[in-house]
Amino acid sequence: MLHEPAAPAEVDYATSYKMRTGVIMFIIYAIVYAGFVAVNVLSPISMEANVLFGLNLAVIYGFGLIVLALIMALIYNAMCMKKEKELKNEDNIKKEGK
Amino acid sequence: MALLPVLLFVFFVAIVLILSFYFGRKTKSASGYFAAGGNIHWSVNGIAFAGDYLSAASFLGICGMIATVGYDGFLYSIGYLAGWIVALFVVAEPMKRLGKYTFTDALDSKFNSKGIQLFAAISTLIVSICYLIPQMVGAGSLVTPLLGLSHTMGVIMVGSIVIFIVATAGMASTTYVQFLKGGLLIIFSTILCVAIFVRGTTTEPDQGGKVPFYQYQxxxxxxxxxxxxxxxxxxxxxxxxxxxxxxxxxxxxxxxxxxxxxxxxxxxxxxxxxxxxxxxxxxxxxxxxxxxxxxxxxxxxxxxGNLTKIDGKTEDTGPVSPFKFLSNMGxxxxxxxxxxxxxxxxxxxxxxxxxxxxxxxxxxMRPGLKFKVEGTPLQKIEFISLMMALFFGTAALPHILIRYYTVPSQACARKSTIVAIAAIGFFYILTLFMGLGAMSSGVINLTDSNMSAPLLAKSFGTFLFSIISAIAFATVLGTVSGLIVAASGAIAHDLLDRFGGLNMDDKQKVNVGRLAAFAVGLIAIILGIIFKGMNVSFLVGWAFAVAASANLPAILMLLFWKKTTAKGIAWSIVVGIISAIGIILLSPDMYVRYGLPREAAPIPLGQPGIISIPLSFLTLIVVSLITQPKKKKA
Structure with a gap:
């Protein structure tokens, strides 16, 4: 095999679930990011609007995109770990059954 | 020349060399050299990602841009961080699953195609060289005030240290140098921001009493x-x-x-x-x-750099909270x-x-000073194009992608990306405070805004300046090491071994990898000297544009479109490279650099992503459909 990983890896039971979830979460984030670009282009003046703690929309949206990335990353990781565990247990039960 | 910066610099270099010696003795296999044996802990790998990614362009360039044009500089922070979402949700685990040492491995995993091997390796080399030049020029600029050496000596010194790091232990020593540098950069940038809040803002900044405020007549x-x-x-x-x-x-x-x-x-x-x-x-x-x-x-x-009025007043603010600091600035x-x-x-x-x-x-505190979002439709398209390249470029940078091979599993690849998002995201929030801190503290060098963050640190005392300068230097070491590992893998593994069919054994591959690292390091030194004094930060933009146009369509379509063929991938890489670089070379900004009028440029865009990314996707789809394998008759 030409392309085997540099180190032997464990069997991954949840690949298709993770790819599907990843694409959905990517689309959600891309929409929020596109919204940021759109507001800047279509109504740049609205970025001056005071939103929270004396901060304007530009700062809140910019920080929000950074924080949202981390929150979504943590949610994604939790979902993936849960599924990996679930499918691994199912596989173990099947093996024991045999 | 102050003694403390020199001592800190020597101390850091000594640690780097010891690490390289230590790991060099353990690195015998190709897997060890190109992928650190695939057994780096995900948390270490996550911070090393930050160390790799937060290059001189991020630390010096973004802070300098915010210091001179405000929020427009912060757009780079947002775009660079958002790109990690693409890496996490779409690329991280498949890259780990499909590849071995290089990004080309993953693209070629289903095909064993000479075309993919050649063009993906060329793309890796182009992106790496575009990224290397600004790092090397930055190294020369930093060493001059820090150690009193000439630019040429500074570049040679950085190049030599990096060649040593990479040639001894490859990815293992590079990982720990990046981990060290990433951690230190975040810790001391946080300290610098706290110092900004404690000092507050004044209309007559005097750098803590060290430089009297000059009253312009x-x-x-x-x-x-x-x-x-x-x-x-x-x-x-x-x-x-x-x-x-x-x-x-x-x-x-x-x-x-x-x-x-x-x-x-x-x-x-x-x-x-x-x-x-x-x-x-x-x-x-x-x-x-x-x-x-x-x-x-x-x-x-x-x-x-100073404020003539702070929220309508001319009094010092005294210590402020981060929110108050930003609301005053806005x-x-x-x-x-x-x-x-x-x-x-x-x-x-x-x-x-x-x-x-x-x-x-x-x-x-809103876009507009650099990017003309209120300007002509073309200027708006230019802005959209830049934000696209930043978003899609990160997940296609070869020196970032190879870090997925250094961890043991797909789950570890995912977790290390999350650590990277946390570390890099936190740092990018700090860039806004550091940039605005420089803007209001009288520390901007009019001929070199890149020195804004180190000079801001200097206004708080020699210790902070020394440590921030040493970290800025380490920033260059960490990023350049990662780039040279990527380029060395492209030459030794993709071009010579796979494309050239040399079929080297493990030991030969490591030796050729070391030679390739030496050669790329030498090229980096020469380019760093040649480009002295030139503002080459645009080359990082090139790297992102080429990566987003040439590599990302290939990665995404390979993963999500079953009809993708080897020829489709190879042609999309070629079209991505040529269209991205072609548009840049024919852009108005480049015409000004050639000494020609802007109006003479045949393509009015400077940011190619909005054209070159869809074009690369389209090429892949069309060529793949044309080159579908014939179904065997039953």
Whole structure:
């Protein structure tokens, strides 16, 4: 095999679930990011609007995109770990059954 | 030359060399050399990602840009971080699953195609070289004030250390250098931000009492039949000049020439005034004059950047919270004194005038000063194109992608990306505070805004300056090491072993990898010397544009479209590279660099992503459909 990983890896039971979830979460984030670009282009003046703690929309949206990335990353990781565990247990039960 | 920065620098280099020796003795296999054996802990790998990614362009470039154009610089932070979402949700685990040592491995995992091997390796080399040059030039610029060495010596020294790091232990030593540097950068940037909040903001910053605040002179102007004259009889107004829509007048005092001053409206009274500027004159005989006197160690341009009003007031704020700091900066009643550069010739002399411009805080804290989001449709498209390249570029940078092979499993690849998002996201939030801190602290070097963050640290004392400068230097070491590992893998593994069919054994592959690292390191040194003094930060933009156009469509379609063929991937990479670089080379910005008028550029766009990314996708789809394998007859 030409392309085997540099180190032997464990069997991954949840690949298709993770790819599907990843694409959905990517689309959600891309929409929020596109919204940021759109507001800047279509109504740049609205970025001056005071939103929270004396901060304007530009700062809140910019920080929000950074924080949202981390929150979504943590949610994604939790979902993936849960599924990996679930499918691994199912596989173990099947093996024991045999 | 201060002793403390030198000691810290030597200490850091010593640690790096010891690490390289230690791991070098353990690195015998190709897997060890190119992928650190695939057994780096995900948390270490996550911080190493940050160390790899937060290059000189991020630390020095973004802070410098925020210091001069405000929020527009922060857009890079947002775009660079958002790109990690693509890496996490779409690329991280498949890259780990499909690849071995290089990004080409993953693309070629289903095909074993010579075309993919060749063009993906070329793409890796182009992106790596575009990224390497600014890092090496930055290294030379940093070493000069830090160690008192020439630019050339600085570049040679950095290049030699990096070659040593990579050639001894490859990815293992590179990972720990990046981990160390990433961690230190985040810790000390946080300390610098805390120092900014504790000091607060003042309208007359004096760098903690070390550099007295300079009061620029102004004179009241009066319209008369002879044109503009001074209301103060001790000043005389001479010639007038229009440069890029700005009016300059030559001012004399008691017969002595004071230079070109800017004609503007007083921010206090609204009346017409002339205000003192700063200037560099390159005389026809080769001499350089600064602010009307011959250049010397004592006579240099003054550092600038201050607020003339803070939320309508001129009092010091005292310690402020992060929120208050930002809300003060964004207030309509805050006035920021920025500086614009005006170039013209006067007789045989070349004159550069730096003239003050007053900008209200609400315009500083939203896009518009650099990216003309309120401009023409073309300027808006340019902005969209840049944001696209930043978003899609990260997940296609070869030196970032190879880090997925250093962890043991797909889950670890995912977790290390999350650590990277946390570390890099936190750092990018800090860039806004550091940049605005420099903007308001009188620490901006008018000829090199990249030094804003180190000079801001210097305003808090020698220790912080020394450590921030040493970390900035380490930033270059960490990123350059990662780039050389990526380029070395592309040459040894993709081009020679796979494409060239040399079928090397493990030991030969490591030796060739080391030789390739040495060769790429030498090229980096030469380019770093050749490009001295050039503003090459645009090359990082090239790297992102090429990566997003050439690599990302190939990765995404390979993962999500079953009809993707080897030829489709190879052609999409070629079209991505050519269209991205072609558009950049034919853009108005490049025409100005060639010394030609902007209007002569055949392509009005400077940011290629909006054209080259879809074009690369389209090429892949069309070529794949044309080259579908014939179904076997039953």
């Amino acid at each position: 102004t004179i009241q102007l009066v319209e008369s039949s002879e044109g503009l004259t001074s209301s103060d009889s001790t000043f005389q107004v001479g010639a007038m000049k229009e440069v890029s829509g700005t009016t300059l007048i030559k001012v004399h005092q008691d017969g002595q020439e004071l230079g070109w001053w800017i004609v503007t409206e007083s921010p206090k009274t609204g009346t017409q005034i002339a205000e003192e500027t700063q200037s560099i004159v390159h005389k026809f005989d080769g001499a350089t004059w600064i602010n009307g006197h011959p250049e010397s160690d004592e006579n240099q341009l003054r550092q600038v 207030s309509k009643e805050t006035i920021v004194k920025r500086w614009e550069k005006l170039d013209f010739t006067e007789g045989e002399d070349h004159v550069t005038v730096f003239a003050p411009v007053y900008t209200p805080g609400n315009k500083i």
